[in-house]
Amino acid sequence: MAKTSLELLVSLQDLDLMIEEADEVKKLGFSVTGSTELIKAREELAKSISRPLLSRYEQLRAKIKRAVVPVKDDICLGCFLRQPTSRGVRGREDEQIFTCENCGRMLYWLE
Numbered sequence: 100m101a102k103t104s105l106e107l108l109v110s111l112q113d114l115d116l117m118i119e120e121a122d123e124v125k126k127l128g129f130s131v132t133g134s135t136e137l138i139k140a141r142e143e144l145a146k147s148i149s150r151p152l153l154s155r156y157e158q159l160r161a162k163i164k165r166a167v168v169p170v171k172d173d174i175c176l177g178c179f180l181r182q183p184t185s186r187g188v189r190g191r192e193d194e195q196i197f198t199c200e201n202c203g204r205m206l207y208w209l210e
């Protein structure tokens with residue numbers, strides 16, 4: 100099954116967070132194996148994400164460490180604000196990407 104653009108974005112964020120962690124470790128003077136592979140994988144993945152979505156993500160990431168967050172029980176796990184239930188139905192089914200009106204993070208719905 101093809102991944103939705105949002106799923107790709109979540110994977111991209113996972114990689115970004117891992118790359119950042121690797122950088123933190125490096126700053127402490129330790130050597131990190133596999134960080135080149137991480138960056139390569141990140142580049143590959145970024146290619147399969149549409150430009151507008153990617154730039155939206157990058158802009159958000161400049162401000163917020165975790166730009167894409169899950170919604171659970173209609174609660175945004177970025178800021179813990181309740182989301183309208185109607186959004187949840189569409190958020191699961193649509194390719195449309197919703198952002199939290201409170202914190203501005205991009206949202207995805209957990210089953």
Ligand SMILES: [Zn+2]
Nearest residue numbers: 175178199202
């Ligand atoms: Zn929020």
